[in-house]
Structures are given as C-alpha cells and as structure tokens.
Amino acid sequence: MGRKLVVVDVNNPLGKEHETPLQMADLREIPKDALHRILARHQAWLDTEGEVGQRANIANANLQGAHLAAATLDQADIRGTDLRGANLLKANLDRARLQESDLRTANLRRACLCHADLKNAALVQANLRGADLGSADLRKSDLSQADFRVALAHAADMRSACLKRADMRHAQLSNADLRRADMQGANLIESSLQGANLTHANLQGANLQYTNLRRAILQEADLRVARLSGADLRWAKVRDADLRMARLDNAKLLKADLQGVRLVQGDLRGADLREANLARANLKEANLSAALMQKANLEFSDLQYANLSACDLTMANLRSATLQGTDFREACLAGANLQGADLDTANLAGADLRDTDLWGATLRKANLQSCDLHGADLSDVDLGDANLQDAALHGADLRSTKSLDQAQLDYASGDEFTMLPRGLKISIRPQSAATTSHRATLNVGGSCHEPTV
Numbered sequence: 001m002g003r004k005l006v007v008v009d010v011n012n013p014l015g016k017e018h019e020t021p022l023q024m025a026d027l028r029e030i031p032k033d034a035l036h037r038i039l040a041r042h043q044a045w046l047d048t049e050g051e052v053g054q055r056a057n058i059a060n061a062n063l064q065g066a067h068l069a070a071a072t073l074d075q076a077d078i079r080g081t082d083l084r085g086a087n088l089l090k091a092n093l094d095r096a097r098l099q100e101s102d103l104r105t106a107n108l109r110r111a112c113l114c115h116a117d118l119k120n121a122a123l124v125q126a127n128l129r130g131a132d133l134g135s136a137d138l139r140k141s142d143l144s145q146a147d148f149r150v151a152l153a154h155a156a157d158m159r160s161a162c163l164k165r166a167d168m169r170h171a172q173l174s175n176a177d178l179r180r181a182d183m184q185g186a187n188l189i190e191s192s193l194q195g196a197n198l199t200h201a202n203l204q205g206a207n208l209q210y211t212n213l214r215r216a217i218l219q220e221a222d223l224r225v226a227r228l229s230g231a232d233l234r235w236a237k238v239r240d241a242d243l244r245m246a247r248l249d250n251a252k253l254l255k256a257d258l259q260g261v262r263l264v265q266g267d268l269r270g271a272d273l274r275e276a277n278l279a280r281a282n283l284k285e286a287n288l289s290a291a292l293m294q295k296a297n298l299e300f301s302d303l304q305y306a307n308l309s310a311c312d313l314t315m316a317n318l319r320s321a322t323l324q325g326t327d328f329r330e331a332c333l334a335g336a337n338l339q340g341a342d343l344d345t346a347n348l349a350g351a352d353l354r355d356t357d358l359w360g361a362t363l364r365k366a367n368l369q370s371c372d373l374h375g376a377d378l379s380d381v382d383l384g385d386a387n388l389q390d391a392a393l394h395g396a397d398l399r400s401t402k403s404l405d406q407a408q409l410d411y412a413s414g415d416e417f418t419m420l421p422r423g424l425k426i427s428i429r430p431q432s433a434a435t436t437s438h439r440a441t442l443n444v445g446g447s448c449h450e451p452t453v
Contacts, residue, residue: 027062027082035066043072059097074112174212364403388412393426 030038035058044053056076066086074094078101086106095115102122110130121141128146133153140160148168155175163183171191178193180200192212202222210230218238225245232252240260249269256276266286273293281301289307294314298321305325315335323343332352339357344364348371355375364384368391375395384403389411397419398404406424413429420426 026080027060030058030061030063035063039071039073042076046072046074069107383408393418 038056038058041053042056045055046053056073056078058081059077059079061081063086064082064084066083068091069087069089071088071091073096074092076093076096078093079097079099080101081098082102083106084102084104086103088106088108088111091108091111093111093113093116096113096117098116098118098121100120101118103126104122104124105126106123107127108123108131109127110132111128112132113136114132114134116133116136118136118138118141121138123141123143123146126143126146128143128151129149131151133151133156136153136156138153138156138158138161141158142162143166144162144164146163146166148163148166148171151168151171153171153173153176156173156177158173158176158178158181160180161178161182163181163186165185165187166183167187168191169187169189171188173191173193173196175195176193176197178196178198178201180202181198182202183206184202184204186203186206188206188208188211190210191208193216194212194214195216196213197217198221199217199219200221201218203226204222204224206223206226208226208228208231211228211232213231213233213236215235216233216237218236218241221238221241223241223243223246226243226247228246228248228251230250230252231248233256234252234254235256236253237257238261239257241258241262243261243263243266245265246263247267248263248271249267251268251271253271253273253276256273258273258276258278258281260280261278262282263286264282264284266283268286268288268291271288271291273288273291273296275295275297276293277297278301279297279299281298283301283303283306285305286303287307288311290310291308292312293316294312295316296313297317299317299319300321301318302322303326304322305327307327308331309327309329311328311331313331313333313336315337316333317337318333318341319337320340321338321342323341323346326343326346328346328348328351330350331348333356334352334354335356336353337357338361340360341358342362343366344362345366346363347367349367349369351368351371353371353373353376356373357377358381359377359379360381362382363386364382366383366386369387370390370392371388372392373394373396374392376393376397378396378398379400380402381398382402386408388408391412393412393414395415395417399419399421401421404421404424409420409424409426412426414420414426415428415430418426
C-alpha cells in the first residue's frame with residue numbers, strides 16, 4: 001500500500017479535507033487491551049536489555065486520541081502513526097522512531113523526546129511545553145502554532161522545520177541547528193539560542209526580545225520587522241542578513257559580525273555595537289542615537305539620513321562611508337577614521353571630532369557648528385558652504401582644504417597651531433570651558449564613555 005504525501009493547512013489542522021500522512025486505509029487498529037500488552041512487553045524488553053519481552057512496534061497505527069500519559073515508549077517504533085489529540089503527558093519517548101507521525105494537537109507536555117526521530121512529523125498546535133527534545137531530529141517537521149514554551153531542545157536538528165507562529169518563550173535551543181527553518185511570527189521572548197545555527201532561517205516578524213543569541217549564526221537570515229529589543233547578540237555572525245525595519249534598541253552586539261547587513265530604517269537606539277563589524281552595511285535612515293560604537297568598523301557602509309546623534313564612535317572606522325544628510329549632533333567621533341567619507345549636508349553640530357582623520361572627505365553644506373576639530377586632519381577636505389560657526393579648529397590642519405573661504409572662518413576659532421591656506425586667517429581664542437570639559441571626558445582608552453561588557 002502506497003504512502004500519500006499531503007500538505008497540512010496550518011489554519012485548519014484538523015480539517016476533514018486533509019488526511020494523515022498515511023491514508024486512513026493504511027493504518028491498523030490496535031484495541032486498548034492489545035496496546036496495554038504491547039506496552040508491558042516493551043517495558044520488560046527495556047528492563048532486561050532485550051532478553052525478555054519485545055520492542056514496541058505501533059507503526060502505521062491509528063491511535064488518535066489515545067491515553068498514553070507517562071507511558072514508557074523509549075526506542076519504540078511509532079513511525080507513521082496517527083496520534084492526533086493523543087495524551088502523551090510526561091511520556092518517555094527517548095530515542096523513539098516517530099518519523100512522519102501525526103501528532104497534531106497532541107499533549108506532549110513535559111514528555112521526554114531526547115534523541116527521538118521526528119523527521120517530517122506533524123506537530124501543528126501540539127503542546128510541547130516543558131518537553132525535552134535534546135538532540136532530537138526534527139528535520140522538516142511542522143511545529144506551526146505549537147506550544148514550545150520552556151521546552152528544551154539543546155543541539156536539536158531542526159533544519160527546514162516549520163515553526164510559524166509557534167510560542168517558544170523561554171525555550172532552550174542552544175546549539176540547535178535551525179538552518180532554513182521557517183520561524184515567521186514565532187514568539188521567542190527570553191529564549192536561548194546561544195550558538196544556534198540560523199543560516200537562511202526565516203524570522204520575519206519574529207519576537208526575539210531579550211533572547212540570548214550569543215555566538216549564534218544568522219548569516220543571510222530574514223529578520224525583517226523582527227523585534228530584537230534587548231537581545232544579546234554578542235559575537236554573533238549576522239553577515240548579509242536582512243534586518244530592514246527590525247528593532248534592535250538596547251541590543252548587545254559587541255564584536256558581532258554584521259558585514260553587509262540590511263538595516264534600512266532599523267531601530268538601534270542605545271545598542272552596544274562596540275568593535276562590531278558593519279562593513280558594507282546598509283543603514284539608511286536607521287536610528288542609532290546614543291548607540292555605543294567605539295572601534296566599530298563601518299567601512300563602505302551606507303548611513304544616509306541615519307540618526308547617530310549622541311552616538312559614541314570613538315576610533316571607529318568610517319572610511320569611504322556614505323554619510324549624506326546623517327545626523328551626528330553631539331556625537332563623539334574622536335580619533336575616528338573618516339577618510340574619503342561623503343558627509344555632504346551632514347549635521348555635525350556639537351560633535352567631537354578631535355584628532356579625527358577626515359583626509360579626502362567631502363563636507364559640502366555640512367553643519368559643523370560648535371564642533372571640536374582640535375588636531376583633526378582636514379587634508380583635501382571639501383568644505384564648500386559648510387557651516388563653521390563656533391567651530392573649534394585648534395591645532396587642525398586646513399592647508400589643503402577645498403572651497404574654504406574667509407567668510408566661513410570668521411565664525412570659527414583656532415590657535416597658533418591651526419594651519420590655514422595662504423591668505424586666510426582665523427580668530428585666536430582659547431577653547432571654551434564646555435569644549436575643555438567635553439575633552440576631559442575622553443578616557444585614556446580613547447572612549448567618550450566607558451560601559452561594561
């Protein structure tokens with residue numbers, strides 16, 4: 001008798017138009033008394049390590065709605081069995097063979113499924129709350145809308161599994177393999193995915209607030225509109241992921257690999273991105289206000305019209321970055337590398353640009369009002385129509401700047417160490433008390449702030 005492949009409708013998991021993974025005619029009936037005898041022989045087989053009794057074989061059986069609470073079924077053969085709505089509360093299914101079984105709406109709460117084989121199993125709307133699925137094989141299984149709260153799935157193989165809209169709050173999935181898993185709309189609040197592999201996973205619209213994703217692999221994952229507020233992504237590999245319009249406010253991204261990510265209109269307010277690698281990242285219109293980005297690598301990144309106000313970019317690498325119209329008000333860029341960056345129309349009012357390398361950058365129509373450019377390298381910088389009102393140019397080298405005129409310098413101040421193009425002059429004034437105070441906040445390690453790891 002041939003097997004019948006079916007597609008389960010998540011919105012109608014028990015609809016009559018959908019049959020079980022096996023045609024009903026293929027399933028054998030097992031009376032209750034016969035099932036009890038099978039379980040007794042199986043227990044004896046386990047107790048004597050195979051000398052007495054027999055391994056349970058209930059494959060391809062119709063056990064829909066069966067009462068198997070606390071049943072001992074470890075290592076049992078349950079392949080292709082219809083267990084829809086069955087009660088398997090606290091059942092022992094360790095190393096059980098459940099491939100292609102139908103467990104839709106089944107109660108597996110606090111069941112033991114360690115090392116169980118659940119490939120292609122249907123677990124739509126199943127109750128797996130507190131279940132232990134450590135090292136289980138769930139490849140291509142369907143867990144849509146399942147209750148996975150507080151479940152343990154350490155090192156589980158969940159490649160290409162469907163977890164759409166599953167409730168996975170506080171679940172433990174450390175080191176799980178979730179490559180190409182579909183987790184759209186899943187709720188993973190405060191769950192642990194530390195070290196998990198989510199390459200090419202679909203997490204669109206998923207809720208990952210305060211989730212532990214330390215050292216997780218999210219390369220080329222789809223995280224559009226995902227909520228990652230307060231999530232821990234330290235040392236995570238998120239290269240080339242799609243995070244458009246995602247929320248990462250107050251997320252921990254220390255030393256994360258974010259090369260090539262798409263974070264257009266992303267919310268990263270107050271995020272910790274120290275020493276993160278954001279080379280080639282697309283951060284257009286992203287909100288990074290008050291983010292910590294000391295020593296971050298933003299080389300060749302696109303931050304057009306992004307909000308980096310009050311952001312700490314001390315010693316960050318922004319070489320050749322696109323920063324047109326970017327908001328850097330009150331940002332700290334001390335010691336940063338901005339060589340060749342495009343800062344046309346950028347707003348740098350009140351920014352700290354001390355000892356910044358701006359060689360070859362363009363700052364046409366940029367707002368540099370009240371900026372501290374003490375010791376900055378402005379070689380070959382284009383300052384056409386830039387606003388230098390109250391800018392501090394003490395010790396700055398402007399000899400080879402382009403499009404700089406006297407009218408701009410009339411509103412700025414410098415000292416005897418300020419170097420200007422021939423024919424131009426600047427008012428010699430000491431740095432303001434505010435600027436001196438701001439400079440004093442720069443720590444020995446080169447940061448305007450000194451947060452904890």
